[in-house]
Amino acid sequence: MQVDIIDSCENVILNLAIGQNIFIREFTNSITGIKNIAFEFGNTGKDYDETLVYLRFKHTVSNSAWYSNGFFITAVLQEETTRFAYMNEGYLQGVPYDSLPYFQTIRLSCFKNDVDSEIDSETYTQTSGNRVTLFPILTPIIKYLFYTLDEFTYQRLIRLSLHEIVYIDKYKSSDKLQVTKGERIPETNIFDCNFDVNLTEDYFDEGYQLFKILDVVARSPIDKSKHHLSGFNKVFTLNFNKEIALESGITAKLYENNVLVSTITPTISTPTVLRLDFSAYTFIDANYTIEIAPNMVYSSLTLFPEYWKGFAYGDWTTEITEVPFCILPTLVSVTRNVDDSLTYVWDNNGFSYGSGTAMLQISIDGGTTYNSIEYANPDDLIWTTDPQAIAHGTPIKYRVELFGNGCINQKSNIITTTF
Structure with missing residues (x-):
């Protein structure tokens, strides 16, 4: 897979190296069975101003290509934009959030334009005729404005508003966005739009989800x-x-x-x-x-x-x-493979044996005697032996015995099973 940032004429603006500056997770949609990808990339270090760009995912064998929607990579007028991060508790609009619990994010060209308040209370009238208000509840409202909005962006706004969890500039919305669409501007495909929302003090910076920082x-x-x-x-x-x-x-x-x-x-x-x-x-x-x-x-x-x-x-x-010390190893597992070879897995518990010897041992007489069937480096921690000529069903005891770095006869715990 090759990933490029391209312009509207498919000129390559920037190549993204998978695993270095763009991270991709492939998955199969749990409802449709169709293979999908989730992707995330970091700061490009460049500002492309008003150039509309796209991500192009190109299969290097079949030459098939897939394209993202258009977006801008710029800090120009960033103060007139708002970042949305949203997800759902379960499957919604083709996205299996239950198996892919990541936030989707988008920054749209809208901004905080005004504030308002809603007051919810109970009232009653006294016999004297006076009206009394009880239990007033004040709900602050933030009003956001799009100067202009096209149909695609409007549909994105409506779709994200359907999600159960929505953060707007890192603050959580307590309810659904109340979206009001204006009239279409004559001879254009754009219109004005605004929405009202109550934001809580629940603050969340989702950070990177797929993108791995250098570590x-x-x-x-x-x-x-x-x-x-x-x-x-x-x-x-x-x-x-x-x-x-x-x-x-x-x-x-x-x-x-x-x-x-x-x-x-x-x-x-x-x-x-x-x-x-x-x-x-x-x-x-x-x-x-x-x-x-x-x-x-x-x-x-x-x-x-x-x-x-x-x-x-x-x-x-x-x-x-300089003082001699030794830590006994732990035999984690022994697996008999299809060809009757044995795979030993052990843990040295933080001790390094250097260039010593690991003796992989078995006993078929109930633990009276142990025979070394193969040798490995103690720090390998996993080793597969040659096939063993042992009848299936034979009771077996397994252990490893390690030598090295000043330690001798370091015998592990014993695993008992049948061959």
């Missing part, structure tokens, strides 16, 4: 992990969810027991990996934390600079010790 998805060593000094890897890495670039002057600071001991310049080892090489520093038995200033790493493919928030002091810590 770390994996780090080595793991935060709050514990390691032996012997064999500790002094090269730290951060894996990001997008391709990255670096601002000049970026540094990574290493603190040892709360004292700054080393400052280095990180580098990019692969498009999405930041490399922090502390090989020149001699680590000791201590607690360490890494600090990286905000706004020094940014996404290299987004349309508008998107910066990472960085790591403040204490956000990324690790402990190194």
